[in-house]
Amino acid sequence: xxxxxxxxxxxxxxxxxxxxxxxxxIAFYAGALTMFHxxxxxxxxxxxxxxxADTMDRAHRMLDGIVATSPAAKEQIGVTLPGNHPSxxxxxxxxxxxxxxxxxxxxxxxxxxxxxxGLADFVYELHYTLGIPVAGIYxxxxxxxxxxxxxxxxxxxxxPHLVRExxxxxxxxxxxxxxxxxxxxxxxxxxxxxxxxxxxxxLLCLSLVTxxxxxxxxxxxxxxxxxxxxxxxxxxxxxxxxPAVMLSPQELAARARQAxxxxxxxxxxxxxxxxxxxxxxxxxxxxxxxxxxxxxxxGMVALSAVDGKVLAIQVAGKRDANHATYSGMFGLHFGTFGxxxxxxLYFLLGLAGAFLFYSGNLLYIETRRKRRQADxxxxxxxxxxxxxxxxxxxxxxxxxxxxxNVVSPFLGSRPEAVVQPVCFGVFAxxxxxxxxxxxxxxxxELLWATALLSLATAxxxxxxxxxxxxxxxxxxxxxxxxxxxVAIAMAVGFGWLAVATRRRTIEGDPxxxxxxxxxxxxxxxxxxx
Numbered sequence: 001x002x003x004x005x006x007x008x009x010x011x012x013x014x015x016x017x018x019x020x021x022x023x024x025x026i027a028f029y030a031g032a033l034t035m036f037h038x039x040x041x042x043x044x045x046x047x048x049x050x051x052x053a054d055t056m057d058r059a060h061r062m063l064d065g066i067v068a069t070s071p072a073a074k075e076q077i078g079v080t081l082p083g084n085h086p087s088x089x090x091x092x093x094x095x096x097x098x099x100x101x102x103x104x105x106x107x108x109x110x111x112x113x114x115x116x117x118g119l120a121d122f123v124y125e126l127h128y129t130l131g132i133p134v135a136g137i138y139x140x141x142x143x144x145x146x147x148x149x150x151x152x153x154x155x156x157x158x159x160p161h162l163v164r165e166x167x168x169x170x171x172x173x174x175x176x177x178x179x180x181x182x183x184x185x186x187x188x189x190x191x192x193x194x195x196x197x198x199x200x201x202x203l204l205c206l207s208l209v210t211x212x213x214x215x216x217x218x219x220x221x222x223x224x225x226x227x228x229x230x231x232x233x234x235x236x237x238x239x240x241x242x243p244a245v246m247l248s249p250q251e252l253a254a255r256a257r258q259a260x261x262x263x264x265x266x267x268x269x270x271x272x273x274x275x276x277x278x279x280x281x282x283x284x285x286x287x288x289x290x291x292x293x294x295x296x297x298x299g300m301v302a303l304s305a306v307d308g309k310v311l312a313i314q315v316a317g318k319r320d321a322n323h324a325t326y327s328g329m330f331g332l333h334f335g336t337f338g339x340x341x342x343x344x345l346y347f348l349l350g351l352a353g354a355f356l357f358y359s360g361n362l363l364y365i366e367t368r369r370k371r372r373q374a375d376x377x378x379x380x381x382x383x384x385x386x387x388x389x390x391x392x393x394x395x396x397x398x399x400x401x402x403x404x405n406v407v408s409p410f411l412g413s414r415p416e417a418v419v420q421p422v423c424f425g426v427f428a429x430x431x432x433x434x435x436x437x438x439x440x441x442x443x444x445e446l447l448w449a450t451a452l453l454s455l456a457t458a459x460x461x462x463x464x465x466x467x468x469x470x471x472x473x474x475x476x477x478x479x480x481x482x483x484x485x486v487a488i489a490m491a492v493g494f495g496w497l498a499v500a501t502r503r504r505t506i507e508g509d510p511x512x513x514x515x516x517x518x519x520x521x522x523x524x525x526x527x528x529x
Contacts, residue, residue: 006157013153018364018383019043020146021357022390023130027140029356030126031351035335035343036486043461044405044415055082058104059090063246066109067278070097078274079249089388103353117421119405123398128205131424141205149200154187154346183359185199186352193349194356201403230322232276233286233300233314238241240282247285249273249505255308255440256287256301266293268301273306284311290336291316296327297336354391369512382515392446393430395494399453400426402487406460439513440505447498455491458484467477 001009033040054369075096080091091103102109117125129136136428185195203210214222229236247255253270260268270289277283283305290297299315300323314323331337335346361383369380404422406414434442461484462469470478506513 001159003158009153009157012370012447013150014360014364015152016146017155017357017360020150020396021360022386023140023143024147025354025357025391025392027128027143028350028353030123032347032354033398034120034127035350036479036482037120037124037349039482040123041118042477042479044119045484049511055090055104060246060248060250062090062102062104063092065247066092066094066102069099070094070096070109070338076274076276076282078272080272081249081253081270089118104452105402106361108463110471113305119401119415119418120422122401122419126398126423131420137205138209141202141209144198144201144205147197148202149193151194151198153189157207158188169355180363183363184375186356186359187526189230190352193346194353196332197353200329203329204333216239222327231326232300233323234276234284235302235312237276237278237282237284237311238279242281243279244276244281244283246283246305247308252285252287252303252305253289255290255298255303259301259303259310260289260291260299260315263313263315265291265299266313267300267313274361278305281306289315294331296324296329296331296339297329330478349522352364358391361391365513381513385434385442388439388443389431389434392428392443392450393434396430396446396450396453397423397427399450399457399490403453403460406457406464410464434460438513440501443480443514444498445503446503447494451494451498454487454494458487458491461487464488472511 015384052504063077066077073096075095077092078090079093082090089102089103093099093101100109100111122131123137124160125131128140130140132139211224211227215221228234241413252273255269256273257268268289268291270287272289273285273287275283275285284302285305286300286302288298288300291299294316296316296319297311299319301313301315302311303309304311314320317326335342339460365380365383365387369376401419401423404418408415430446433446437445461480465480469480469484472478501514509513
């Protein structure tokens with residue numbers, strides 16, 4: 001390629017990385033934690049067991065009661081099932097002017113918009129919406145497209161020297177070169193996964209927008225009504241106008257499991273089902289469940305809700321191309337196609353991805369700073385401040401949410417009510433703190449604060465819930481112990497980063513935004529000499 005072409009690609013790569021970098025840092029960091037969503041949920045809320053013999057009978061009675069008081073629920077009402085997930089509760093969902101929900105422990109239905117999410121669900125929301133209501137998911141879809149453009153231009157820039165740069169990691173006094181090498185190596189090694197994340201992220205976040213656009217432009221309004229059948233197993237069924245007794249969720253789940261195994265699925269664990277035309281002789285039920293040993297873990301079985309007759313099957317081993325693609329897209333994005341080793345790999349890739357965007361910002365700063373003057377350009381100081389405040393501040397905020405989840409019950413609050421305001425409040429405070437302090441000083445302080453909060457997460461949980469920890473370990477359940485262990489490991493990691501950043505402020509180039517005001521005089525003299 002010509003030098004001018006490479007410069008153009010470099011410019012595009014730089015600005016697309018900067019535009020999307022902050023959002024992607026939060027998405028990747030939160031996404032790494034989301035790989036252990038169920039484990040975090042078990043750790044966050046000591047759930048009461050729903051394994052009682054009459055639990056599913058109570059769920060059936062709850063559905064009957066909802067339909068009796070809310071006729072709109074007859075058209076379609078869904079219920080979540082606990083399955084093998086100890087963090088999952090039984091709750092019903094239906095639409096009556098707005099989406100409503102009710103669990104076995106609720107005295108009355110509530111709006112799903114007012115439903116407070118626990119810690120694990122909140123971290124998951126940060127991953128795909130940044131916590132922005134309504135528009136957040138579409139914003140992240142656009143970010144995923146920009147992210148894809150940054151990947152493409154980065155590949156074109158480094159393609160001629162791909163093999164050489166893959167093996168280049170040159171530690172030494174030239175910190176910019178070291179950051180560049182680390183950025184390139186991580187980007188090249190994880191490129192296939194980043195392509196997967198960019199493509200599937202854009203599709204998942206913008207699927208509704210794309211559907212509506214194609215519906216208007218190319219399908220004369222016929223695509224949207226048909227979209228439900230594209231993503232479900234339920235055929236187009238009509239009510240018969242005669243009342244009938246519905247099979248219980250337990251019976252339907254058992255029949256769906258039997259049908260899925262007969263169709264070739266290695267296993268099938270129902271976790272959600274949806275009734276259509278509840279209470280009518282023509283009613284149907286679609287049972288969604290997970291299977292192992294397949295790229296797309298989710299499958300669906302549609303049955304008659306009256307007699308359990310199988311109407312359609314979309315499970316591993318018996319899927320059409322559309323459902324196989326759609327299910328596989330979820331599996332690739334969330335790493336659900338493998339065992340715990342794959343989840344740990346995705347966890348590390350998430351952290352590496354966050355580092356990729358952080359290091360990209362540092363390279364921008366190092367490339368544009370003045371080497372021979374202490375007063376740096378505004379764009380350099382602004383980028384350094386934003387990088388510290390947003391990136392390190394988001395890590396601090398998430399750690400604070402974990403601590404708040406532990407201590408809130410002892411302060412008379414519900415964890416679901418405090419994790420979100422604490423997270424956003426600490427994030428805003430971190431950004432404000434970075435604006436008040438020099439970036440280098442704020443970076444060290446925020447890194448130490450994140451390390452201490454991460455350590456406090458484990459220490460407080462072990463101190464306050466040691467009985468639960470010992471009981472779960474005795475039962476062979478390692479979710480609680482695992483979250484505590486990772487919190488301690490993260491504390492060590494952030495502590496090491498704080499020490500390294502502090503060393504940089506003392507021993508690094510004094511003409512830098514990362515130079516600390518507390519620089520040792522002898523180091524300054526030595527550097528000038």
